[in-house]
Amino acid sequence: MTNCVEYPAPCTGCGVCRAVCPAEAISLKVDAEGFWTAVLNKAQCIGCRKCLCVCPKIEQNFPASASFDSLPLYALHSQDPAEQASSSSGAIAAEITKWAFANGYKAAGVIYNYQRQCAETVIAETPAEAVAFKGSKYLQSDSAAAFEQILKRKDKLVVFGTPCQIAALHLAAQAAGRRNELVLVDFFCHGVPSYGLWKAFLEQQPAPVKQIHFRSKRRGWHSYTMEINGQTIPQAQNPFYALFFSDLLLGRACYACASRKSFAFADIRLGDFWGSPFDLREDGISAVCAISAKGREIISALMAQKQLVALPANHTVCQRAQAAFRDTPLRSDRRDFYLRRLAQKTPLTQLWAQYQRGGGFFKKYAKRFLFSCPRIAGLVRYFFHRSQGY
Numbered sequence: 028m029t030n031c032v033e034y035p036a037p038c039t040g041c042g043v044c045r046a047v048c049p050a051e052a053i054s055l056k057v058d059a060e061g062f063w064t065a066v067l068n069k070a071q072c073i074g075c076r077k078c079l080c081v082c083p084k085i086e087q088n089f090p091a092s093a094s095f096d097s098l099p100l101y102a103l104h105s106q107d108p109a110e111q112a113s114s115s116s117g118a119i120a121a122e123i124t125k126w127a128f129a130n131g132y133k134a135a136g137v138i139y140n141y142q143r144q145c146a147e148t149v150i151a152e153t154p155a156e157a158v159a160f161k162g163s164k165y166l167q168s169d170s171a172a173a174f175e176q177i178l179k180r181k182d183k184l185v186v187f188g189t190p191c192q193i194a195a196l197h198l199a200a201q202a203a204g205r206r207n208e209l210v211l212v213d214f215f216c217h218g219v220p221s222y223g224l225w226k227a228f229l230e231q232q233p234a235p236v237k238q239i240h241f242r243s244k245r246r247g248w249h250s251y252t253m254e255i256n257g258q259t260i261p262q263a264q265n266p267f268y269a270l271f272f273s274d275l276l277l278g279r280a281c282y283a284c285a286s287r288k289s290f291a292f293a294d295i296r297l298g299d300f301w302g303s304p305f306d307l308r309e310d311g312i313s314a315v316c317a318i319s320a321k322g323r324e325i326i327s328a329l330m331a332q333k334q335l336v337a338l339p340a341n342h343t344v345c346q347r348a349q350a351a352f353r354d355t356p357l358r359s360d361r362r363d364f365y366l367r368r369l370a371q372k373t374p375l376t377q378l379w380a381q382y383q384r385g386g387g388f389f390k391k392y393a394k395r396f397l398f399s400c401p402r403i404a405g406l407v408r409y410f411f412h413r414s415q416g417y
Contacts, residue, residue, distance in 0.1 A: 029074035031082035032067035037279035039286070040064055040219075042171030043195035044078035046178055047202075053078060055171045060366050061221030062278045063167050080202060083194040083286050092291035095346060099323060101315040102300045102340040106333060115163040115242045116299045117313030120187060122334050123212060123295070126325055127185040128154045132210065135177060136160035136187040137168045139239060144229060145222065148173040148188065160187065163242050165271060167219035167278065168192075178203050185210040189219070190286035190293070190351075197292040210321060215298030215314065215351040218281030220271040223369040228267040231375050232256075247309030248299075266379035273382060274355050275362050276369075282357040294322035301348035304339065312338065314345045 028034060031044050032053060040063030045053045052071035058064040065078075082088060104117030111118045120136075127134045133152055138159040140147045148170035151157035170192055177184055178199055186196060186209055193213040200206040229236060232255060240254040251262040262268050270276055290296070300314040317323040329335050346352050368378055 028079070029076055030067055030072055031078040031085065032065050034079070034082065034085060036084040038062075038064045039083050039191035039195075039280040039284075040167055040278065041083055041174075041189075041192045041195040042169070043081045043083075043174050043192070043199050045171040046175035047077045047081055047199050049073070049075060049077065055169070057222055059370070060279075061223035061226070061369070062219070063169060077202075081195045081198040083191040083198075084280060086285065088194075088198055089285055089289055090291050092289045093318070095290065095316070095352070096342050098290060099317045099326075100340045100342050100345060101317070101326065102305070102338040103313050103315050103326075103330075103335045104311060104338075106336055111311055112244060114161055114311065116248070116297070116311045118311070119297055119313040119315055119335070120212065121161055122329055123185060123210075123325060124151075124157050124160065125154070125334075126329060127210070128157070132183040132185050134160070134185045134187075135173055137164050139164055139166075139241075141237060143169075144226075144236065145169060148192075150176060150184070162240055165220065165241055165268075166222070166225060174199070177209070178205060181208075183208045183210075185212065187212045187214075189213060190216050190289070190296075191280070191284065194286045194289065194292040210295070210325065211293045212295045212297060213286075213293040214296060215349045216281075216284070216287045217272075217350050218274070218277035218284070218355060220267075221276045221278075221366065221369065223366065224267060224270055224276050224375075227369055227373075227375040227378075231266075244309065244311065248311040249306075249309060266375045269379055270365065270375075270382060275358060275365050275382075277355065279357070282355050287351040290316070290318050294319040295325065298345075298349060298351070300340070300345060302341070302344035304341070304344065314340070314349075 042055050044065050045055050050071045050073045052068045054066050055063050056066050103119055105111045105122050110121050114121055124134050133150060134157045135148060135150045137146050137148050146164040146166040146168040148168045150173055174196055190213045193211045197211055200209050234256060236255055238256055243252045243254045245259055246252045246261060251268050253260045253265055296316040296318060298314045300312040305312045315326060317326045330337060365378060
C-alpha cells in the first residue's frame with residue numbers, strides 16, 4: 028500500500044497527510060456523512076508513502092506511551108477570574124497561550140469561521156489574534172492548511188488540537204526535524220459530531236450566526252449553555268448538544284480512537300476535571316496532564332508565577348469521568364438512520380423529538396429539570412460519584 032487514504036480504517040480528518048504530500052495528491056473534503064476526510068487523486072500519487080508515516084489511523088505509528096497513572100496530573104484554574112469566566116473550563120489553554128507569546132512562541136488553535144460556518148485551525152501571530160481561540164468549539168476543525176504552514180515555518184509554536192491531529196502533527200514534525208520547536212497540546216476528547224448535524228442546527232436559527240459562544244458559564248460550568256447572537260440556549264433546549272452527546276453522530280474513527288488513549292505524542296493534555304470534588308463548583312476546573320519534560324516545565328513555570336491555582340487531583344476520579352479512556356459503542360443502525368434523515372433535510376426539531384421519545388418519558392423530563400437547576404444537579408452528581416467511590 029502506498030498511501031493512507033486506501034488504508035482500510037476510518038479517516039480521522041486530521042489533514043496532516045495533505046500537509047506532507049509532496050505531489051499534492053491528497054485533499055481534504057467534507058464527506059457525505061459530514062466529516063472532513065482525506066481524498067486521493069491517484070493520478071498524482073507518486074507512492075512516496077510519506078502520508079503512511081504520519082497517519083493516526085495506522086497502528087504501527089503508535090509507540091508505547093506512559094500510563095496515565097504515572098504522569099503528573101493537576102486540577103488547576105487561572106488566577107484571573109475574567110479569564111476563567113470567559114473560558115470553557117479553568118482557562119489553562121489561555122494561560123499557556125500567554126506563556127507562549129511571552130517566551131518567543133506563536134500559537135496555533137481553533138477559531139470559528141463565521142463566513143464558512145465551520146471550525147478552522149489558524150496561526151495567531153499576536154496575543155490579540157489568539158483571543159479567538161478561547162472557548163471550546165465542538166466541531167471538527169479544518170486544519171490541513173495551518174498544519175502545512177506549521178511544518179514549513181522555522182519559528183517556535185504552541186499548537187492546540189484534538190488527539191488525532193496532535194498525533195499526526197507530532198509524527199510529521201519529527202520527520203521534518205521540527206518537533207523541538209513545537210509545544211503540542213491536546214485534550215481529553217469525546218469525539219467530533221457531523222457537520223450535517225451542525226448545518227441542520229444553523230438552519231433552525233432565526234438569523235444568521237454572527238456571534239457564538241459554544242459553552243457559556245452563564246448558567247454554570249456544568250451546564251452546556253450556548254450563546255448565539257447574544258441569546259442563550261440551555262442544554263435542555265439544545266438539539267445539537269442532545270444529539271452530539273448521544274454519541275450517535277460522531278465520526279467513524281471516533282468510536283475506537285487510539286489517539287485519545289495514547290500519551291505518546293502531546294506535551295500537555297487538557298480537559299474538564301469532572302468528579303465529586305468539583306461537582307458543586309460552577310466556575311470551571313481543568314484537568315491538566317503534563318506528559319513530556321517540556322510540558323512539565325511550562326506548567327511548573329505558570330504555577331511558580333502564580334498564574335494558576337492548584338487543587339488536589341486524583342487520577343482515578345479524572346479517568347472514570349472521561350470518555351477518552353473508553354471506546355464509544357458504534358450503534359451503526361441508529362447512526363445510519365440519523366445521518367440519513369439529516370441528509371434528507373429532516374428538521375432537527377423532528378429528529379430531536381424522535382430521539383427524546385426513544386429515551387423514555389422520565390429520562391427526558393428528569394434531565395430537563397436537573398439542567399435547569401445547577402445546584403440540584405451538582406448535589407445529584409456529588410452523591411452519585413461518592414456512591415461510586417470517587
